[in-house]
Amino acid sequence: MEQTLYEKFGKEESISKVVDYFYSELVLKDETVNHFFEHTDMEKQRKHQAKFLSFALGGPNQYSGKSMAKAHEGMNLQPEHFNAIANHLHAALAHFGVSESDIDQALTKVASLKDDILYK
Secondary structure (H helix, E strand, C coil): CCHHHHHCCCHHHHHHHHHHHHHHHHHHHCCHHHHHHCCHHHHHHHHHHHHHHHHHHHCCCCCCCCHHHHHHHCCCCCCCHHHHHHHHHHHHHHHHCCCCHHHHHHHHHHCCHHHHHHCC
């Protein structure tokens, strides 16, 4: 049986490291998107993002958070914001040695949510 992306990435522990790096080293240092997180409990956000990413990558954790549309309601996110986040996710996964083909697969899953995230 073929491994899920979740298993390939190293499961929960590795995904948590990717998420920590994603926010600490990339997202929160990017003026294009960091203002969206000014009043966010980042510990809670990291946990939420790790669960969501695990779910999106085929992991066993069932995502029970808000719908993407509901979670991004009132933010009026534009394509440049979505693209910045996707680029940061790419960079974070690459930083931890994930192959380009696996990154592409993961980003395809993320891209499928674009319509639920933008212009809300």
